[in-house]
Amino acid sequence: MADKKNLLLLFDHPTEPVFMDKGKRVTVFDVPDSFLTDRYRPISNEVQSRVGDKVEQRVPVREISIPDLRIPMSLGRDEQFSLFLPKHRRIAGRLIDIFMNMRSVDDLQSVAVYARDRVNPGLDLPSFSQTFPDRFIDSQVIRKMREESFVVQPGSRMPITIPRDYTASDLDPEHRLWYFREDLGINLHHWHWHLVYPFEASARSIVTKDCRGELFYYIHQQVIARFNVERFSNNLARLLPFNNLSHPISEGYFPKMDSLVASRAWPPRFESTRLSDLNREADQLNVEIGDLERWRDRIYEAIHQGFVMDERGNRVPLDEATGIDTLGNMIESSILSPNRVLYGDLHNNGHTFISYAHDPTSKHLESFGVMGDVSTAMRDPVFYKWHSYIDRIFQEHKSRLPAYTENQLNYSGVSIAGIQVDTNGGRPNNLTTFWQKSDVDMSRGFDFLPRGNVFARFTHLQHLPFTYTISVNNDSGAQRFGYVRIFMAPKNDERGQPMLMRDQRSMMIELDKFVTSLNPGPNTIRRRSTESSVTIPFERTFRNLDANRPAAGTAEELEFNFCGCGWPNHMLVPKGLPEGLQCVLFIMVSNYENDRIDQQLVGRCSDAASYCGVRDRLYPDRQSMGFPFDRLPRSGVDRLVNFLTPNMSIVDVTIRHENRTVQRQN
Amino acid sequence: MADKKNLLLLFDHPTEPVFMDKGKRVTVFDVPDSFLTDRYRPISNEVQSRVGDKVEQRVPVREISIPDLRIPMSLGRDEQFSLFLPKHRRIAGRLIDIFMNMRSVDDLQSVAVYARDRVNPGLDLPSFSQTFPDRFIDSQVIRKMREESFVVQPGSRMPITIPRDYTASDLDPEHRLWYFREDLGINLHHWHWHLVYPFEASARSIVTKDCRGELFYYIHQQVIARFNVERFSNNLARLLPFNNLSHPISEGYFPKMDSLVASRAWPPRFESTRLSDLNREADQLNVEIGDLERWRDRIYEAIHQGFVMDERGNRVPLDEATGIDTLGNMIESSILSPNRVLYGDLHNNGHTFISYAHDPTSKHLESFGVMGDVSTAMRDPVFYKWHSYIDRIFQEHKSRLPAYTENQLNYSGVSIAGIQVDTNGGRPNNLTTFWQKSDVDMSRGFDFLPRGNVFARFTHLQHLPFTYTISVNNDSGAQRFGYVRIFMAPKNDERGQPMLMRDQRSMMIELDKFVTSLNPGPNTIRRRSTESSVTIPFERTFRNLDANRPAAGTAEELEFNFCGCGWPNHMLVPKGLPEGLQCVLFIMVSNYENDRIDQQLVGRCSDAASYCGVRDRLYPDRQSMGFPFDRLPRSGVDRLVNFLTPNMSIVDVTIRHENRTVQRQN
Numbered sequence A, B: 001m002a003d004k005k006n007l008l009l010l011f012d013h014p015t016e017p018v019f020m021d022k023g024k025r026v027t028v029f030d031v032p033d034s035f036l037t038d039r040y041r042p043i044s045n046e047v048q049s050r051v052g053d054k055v056e057q058r059v060p061v062r063e064i065s066i067p068d069l070r071i072p073m074s075l076g077r078d079e080q081f082s083l084f085l086p087k088h089r090r091i092a093g094r095l096i097d098i099f100m101n102m103r104s105v106d107d108l109q110s111v112a113v114y115a116r117d118r119v120n121p122g123l124d125l126p127s128f129s130q131t132f133p134d135r136f137i138d139s140q141v142i143r144k145m146r147e148e149s150f151v152v153q154p155g156s157r158m159p160i161t162i163p164r165d166y167t168a169s170d171l172d173p174e175h176r177l178w179y180f181r182e183d184l185g186i187n188l189h190h191w192h193w194h195l196v197y198p199f200e201a202s203a204r205s206i207v208t209k210d211c212r213g214e215l216f217y218y219i220h221q222q223v224i225a226r227f228n229v230e231r232f233s234n235n236l237a238r239l240l241p242f243n244n245l246s247h248p249i250s251e252g253y254f255p256k257m258d259s260l261v262a263s264r265a266w267p268p269r270f271e272s273t274r275l276s277d278l279n280r281e282a283d284q285l286n287v288e289i290g291d292l293e294r295w296r297d298r299i300y301e302a303i304h305q306g307f308v309m310d311e312r313g314n315r316v317p318l319d320e321a322t323g324i325d326t327l328g329n330m331i332e333s334s335i336l337s338p339n340r341v342l343y344g345d346l347h348n349n350g351h352t353f354i355s356y357a358h359d360p361t362s363k364h365l366e367s368f369g370v371m372g373d374v375s376t377a378m379r380d381p382v383f384y385k386w387h388s389y390i391d392r393i394f395q396e397h398k399s400r401l402p403a404y405t406e407n408q409l410n411y412s413g414v415s416i417a418g419i420q421v422d423t424n425g426g427r428p429n430n431l432t433t434f435w436q437k438s439d440v441d442m443s444r445g446f447d448f449l450p451r452g453n454v455f456a457r458f459t460h461l462q463h464l465p466f467t468y469t470i471s472v473n474n475d476s477g478a479q480r481f482g483y484v485r486i487f488m489a490p491k492n493d494e495r496g497q498p499m500l501m502r503d504q505r506s507m508m509i510e511l512d513k514f515v516t517s518l519n520p521g522p523n524t525i526r527r528r529s530t531e532s533s534v535t536i537p538f539e540r541t542f543r544n545l546d547a548n549r550p551a552a553g554t555a556e557e558l559e560f561n562f563c564g565c566g567w568p569n570h571m572l573v574p575k576g577l578p579e580g581l582q583c584v585l586f587i588m589v590s591n592y593e594n595d596r597i598d599q600q601l602v603g604r605c606s607d608a609a610s611y612c613g614v615r616d617r618l619y620p621d622r623q624s625m626g627f628p629f630d631r632l633p634r635s636g637v638d639r640l641v642n643f644l645t646p647n648m649s650i651v652d653v654t655i656r657h658e659n660r661t662v663q664r665q666n
Helices: A004-009 A041-049 A086-100 A106-118 A140-152 A174-179 A182-195 A211-233 A289-305 A323-332 A346-355 A380-399 A501-507 A555-562 B003-011 B043-047 B085-099 B105-116 B139-151 B173-181 B184-196 B212-232 B289-305 B325-332 B344-355 B381-398 B503-506 B555-562
Strands: A027-030 A057-060 A279-280 A285-287 A307-309 A315-318 A416-425 A430-441 A454-465 A467-472 A478-489 A511-516 A521-528 A583-590 A650-665 B027-030 B057-060 B278-282 B285-287 B308-310 B315-319 B413-424 B430-439 B456-464 B466-474 B479-489 B509-518 B522-529 B583-589 B648-663
Touching: A004 A027, A004 A106, A086 A279, A106 A211, A106 A650, A106 B509, A174 A211, A174 A380, A174 A454, A182 A454, A211 A323, A211 A478, A211 A501, A211 A511, A211 A583, A285 A346, A289 A307, A289 A346, A289 A380, A307 A323, A307 B308, A315 B003, A323 A380, A346 A380, A346 A555, A416 A430, A416 A583, A467 A478, A467 A511, A467 A583, A467 B139, A501 B139, A511 A521, A511 A583, A583 B139, B003 B027, B003 B105, B085 B344, B173 B212, B173 B381, B173 B456, B184 B456, B212 B325, B212 B479, B212 B503, B212 B509, B212 B583, B285 B344, B289 B308, B289 B325, B289 B344, B308 B325, B344 B555, B413 B583, B413 B648, B466 B479, B466 B509, B466 B583, B479 B503, B509 B583
Parallel strands: A027 A057, A430 A650, B027 B057, B430 B648
Antiparallel strands: A279 A285, A307 A315, A416 A467, A430 A454, A467 A521, A478 A511, A478 A583, A583 A650, B278 B285, B308 B315, B413 B466, B430 B456, B466 B522, B479 B509, B479 B583, B583 B648
16 A cells, blocks of 8 residues: 655655655656656656666556546646635645545555646645745745755755845835845744635635634734834834725835746836736636725724624624634635625735736736735735734724723732843843844755755844743632733834833734743742744744654644744844833733633644644633733723733833844754 | 867856866866865865766866956856946956956966856856847746756757747737747847947947947837838837836836846836836946936937037037938947037936836846846837837938938939749749747756757747849940849838828838849849848857857957847748738839949858948948938928839738748758
């Protein structure tokens, strides 16, 4: 019987023909001649023996009658694949159905081998930065890696450095954020998040995940909050949302990346480009700006009326319990939207409109820009302006919910006596960031080249690890459990004035959340920054997806995929300023009895649950995401300090950026 | 002593390191370790022995002390090189000076080997479509050729087809002209023309060529005339010039090509992009649109005053004899311009402004678009609108010259009795065009891949060869010589009305010009279309630049380069219409005694002199280029038929396009 693990080798060198050698242990699929494409069938003897002498493993492929692949093959091999396009989603869904319906692993292997050189490589989900390095790095670096692979033997190869900032110059103020927008880890995170939270699938159960709509709102709200703190770290004002859809988009973006699948460059967007109605026949796209505006206006109407109209004409309340989740599914939108005809597909279409602004009618046969793909969208400054607008709509709903009362916020008998943050040997309550260079192996994505590792060396933000020390008094006389919630936000606004609570809450970035046991009397809680519930370690962001990978199609493999979701730990702390960015660190110990979800957590990867949830389980918090900052403060609370109940505390923290670069030790 | 021919091998695989194998006969340069770049010096043993076992020839390279290459190396290896940029021109000039000053071929070889991996590959003049295929073909085709090279052994490789039209769809009316704008031969011709007529060099003698200014005017006037006839062949109206420099450029262009040197895509231009002032510090470009407008206005002023002011304040008349040549050098401009401070650099800067419209301040670190390079500029619709405007300025001068008198036009005693044009077996005075597929070897430009030919198969316009038969009476009683001038233009305008002479003359395309001997009495002259003085044969347009190439630096090599200049014969006849484009064919036999230039023609390549001149000789015609259509007709002549003197004749010719494709037989 076929070994399921061999199926993984089909992801190797995705645009090379299937009979080429694969894997570190040189493996060749013995492909029936009838499975070869027309180009290679007449010369099958020659090409199949081409790699003959170095083969270590041969995988027999059974000749079976191949199911109808016309729909999956209707997307050309060298077209760009986008999940934002309904037509492409239908094609992907059909391919998944075909694979799922094969009766044995042998048959699955046969049809996968057959399909591999015929359907679009982007359909080979899961894919990742190692298989498609072109989505993450500069085309000039790709060329240098190609040279290194061809000229130098594997043992002597050196990493090729990705320049620190290559997409624009300091004449563009937005370019100061390059290290965030173009961070490999952040873009991988975004791709992973959408991989584990698809908004469409043939089986509704794949989409229906606990709080998926709320999670969509929250992850993007946090991205905007983090981006705005990074802007303060670069002397830039907060984002202005892209809300006037007929106005020009002032920011230009030139990605300088090639798509290896399409052999075409990712198209740029010039400064001051306007959106246009989309009328692209080949993509079955026929949407006007007016559609977006109507959907948006109906969503606002639902928010202001307090209910949504579902497809059967019933009112679905937008209440404290499920309102934000319903809105999330409506606005994204996913197939869980209560009424896609009425509320449309606002967020996805925003991506599509922006990504086709350069060729809205396909007159010039151009594919979409980086905003059209989840693995590249976060590189573009307009991503943040668009999501800032999406967040504004969510906040309109949140602002209409009743404020949390002191009673809801307090934890009777529990109080925080003090907080301190320490880096090893540094001054208390001072965080330090700097630049780090790290190497990742990209060789699996380099097609038509001699084998062996090729490393890209890239520069990213890093911070000194730190520890929170929290002194908590438990005056209840019994053991209690608390949910420790840690946030951070800037102290002052763009003019240097102390921020108002209603502004500051929207810049609160979540740093950690964990359960703690409180003995009667004073307790000292220590927690390391590397344990954050928001992040995954550097090694997991850039892990080798071959090593220790469970067999394809198993539950363990789905979990393995899930493990890649999580904010990259190297981006936990905003950059700060050379002279220090003044921030406030907020810690709350809430009553775990009100927050707890009783469920069995299985597997290893529930450690980045704040932004990613837990696989196939409930979101591990009964409070709303972002609690206690997701709503406007109660009446009379203008400043954060007035918001505090005894189970909360704040401390001033300074983030200092040191403009030095260190090489990561492996 | 070093063999000069080995220097040619340095053009092989221009972006691979110098020690890699070169040439069909596997040749390796034995490079001194000190010449290797920093990347390869530490592993010199490994890399130099890498190709060891298959080497057929080793070329020793002498270690000499290397002259100062700082200026040539100031242009980065992976920056795009453009002759339109003054800074780049200075760099190229310095490198030529260094090479010219080496004392022996051995020393030249050493410095060339040393410089090869250090200076920009674009500086390795001469270069050509085989070395830089990326400038001529679709990036998707490049990818497929890469696959073919890597996967298939040389003997089994198949040509990769360049799609007929890939840059845009029929939604764009301008796209109907793809076969002209994107023709490999036309773009090679344009590159060759500018190679043999540089507008700047350290030695003034390289620029000072007979009539170079007039030739600049004429070649581009003919390109516009030809382009307009092609527009009539596609039911499109004549070009509107790009004369309002602050208006948006309505045409967009997406070249879909990568630069292999820069590993970056050629930037597109979106529809309705406007020019902006250029302020690109790195390129030492600081020019405003107002500069272009001032230069243009001063040029017009000179035309209307009838003289130019040179740098010493002297008046240079813009007369019949040299006015057009002076204007050509002024407008292009070349270093022969009488006053570059006053009249500036209009045409070159137009290219530069348009090519940087997407990033005028270098904010986004973008290189120039296709308009910035002579090998790619003719792909872009705006090339024709810009040159249409440049031509309008030249025509303003021409319209102020006195019309040719009947006496100047006539050839007393010589008259044309009849004209006929025949294709083999076709109806008289009917020309036929169709599509042809041809293969060209691109392997020398494919770096980092196994060796062997890789062919690109491209589709181009072609026509059935034809013969002119001209009956001429010589009533002078003695042997005479005539200069036979053949032109063609459409009969009717866009509304189907017969054209006025003053419009038709600007659409007259030159087909041939040759000397004939006329015996007393009736003469029958036969001339084949393949003998045209405008064109060079297909084989020479796409010749293999290795085979039969004279030694580098010799006079024979300069002549060899020159031989590549000439309109491609496959584009001699405009496409025509399926139902037939009605044209008028004009033939004039002028008095060779008035036209002749007495000079010894040496070498083989004076056969495309109409657009290219003759190397190091005078332009072989004393009449103005375009004679007799370069000036307005004499008073009272509204139609071509009234223009005719007895030594002229016209005949109606129909160009019929058959929409079929044939494969060229090699």
